[in-house]
Amino acid sequence: SQTIHQWPATLVQPVGSPLSLECTVEGTSNPNLYWYRQAAGRGLQLLFYSVGIGQISSEVPQNLSASRPQDRQFILSSKKLLLSDSGFYLCAWSKGGDSPLHFGNGTRLTVT
Amino acid sequence: DAKTTQPPSMDCAEGRAANLPCNHSTISGNEYVYWYRQIHSQGPQYIIHGLKNNETNEMASLIITEDRKSSTLILPHATLRDTAVYYCIVYSGTYKYIFGTGTRLKVLA
Numbered sequence: 001s002q003t004i005h006q007w008p009a010t011l012v013q014p015v016g017s018p019l020s021l022e023c024t025v026e027g028t029s030n031p032n033l034y035w036y037r038q039a040a041g042r043g044l045q046l047l048f049y050s051v052g053i054g055q056i057s058s059e060v061p062q063n064l065s066a067s068r069p070q071d072r073q074f075i076l077s078s079k080k081l082l083l084s085d086s087g088f089y090l091c092a093w094s095k096g097g098d099s100p101l102h103f104g105n106g107t108r109l110t111v112t
Numbered sequence: 113d114a115k116t117t118q119p120p121s122m123d124c125a126e127g128r129a130a131n132l133p134c135n136h137s138t139i140s141g142n143e144y145v146y147w148y149r150q151i152h153s154q155g156p157q158y159i160i161h162g163l164k165n166n167e168t169n170e171m172a173s174l175i176i177t178e179d180r181k182s183s184t185l186i187l188p189h190a191t192l193r194d195t196a197v198y199y200c201i202v203y204s205g206t207y208k209y210i211f212g213t214g215t216r217l218k219v220l221a
Contacts, residue, residue, distance in 0.1 A: 034209070
């Protein structure tokens with residue numbers, strides 16, 4: 001069966017510090033990968049998605065970037081965090097077609 | 113992708129059926145309707161999806177109107193653990209799953 005791992009679960013970082021969140025999927029190959037962000041009390045905002053190694057589509061211009069160095073690895077990064085980057089970051093995968101999204105357990109980021 | 117409209121909140125008595133509506137009046141013929149739920153501080157959980165026909169699985173039933181402009185998610189016997197935010201989304205296969213603000217369902221004891 002397929003599993004998705006996201007870490008860390010919680011993170012507190014000062015403004016201006018860098019960020020790296022990692023997500024890996026097991027049990028499948030060539031998944032579509034996604035990063036979402038959820039601000040407190042809000043809905044999910046699609047940040048990036050990737051349909052293959054090195055292929056990144058950005059949905060929202062911002063302080064963040066994403067990379068996919070391996071087939072089942074998706075990384076969310078920032079060079080300098082802003083207060084507004086605080087939120088709940090979720091990684092997800094799908095097999096494409098009409099197959100559903102499957103989410104990880106998320107990383108709660110607080111920028112202080 | 114088509115936009116969906118859901119009521120912001122609903123209450124349901126424990127043991128009763130919870131019927132969560134969703135409007136997607138601009139849906140296209142090749143767009144699927146998906147339902148997810150998110151329990152506080154967790155990642156969203158896939159529930160069910162459909163294109164034209166009604167669907168049922170171990171978690172819920174999905175009723176899609178004949179004109180496909182709306183759908184209803186039915187939790188047949190709601191429990192306290194079904195308290196969550198429920199999201200209805202329409203997906204056309206363009207890789208982008210766009211979530212709205214969902215319906216906050218509260219199951220009452």
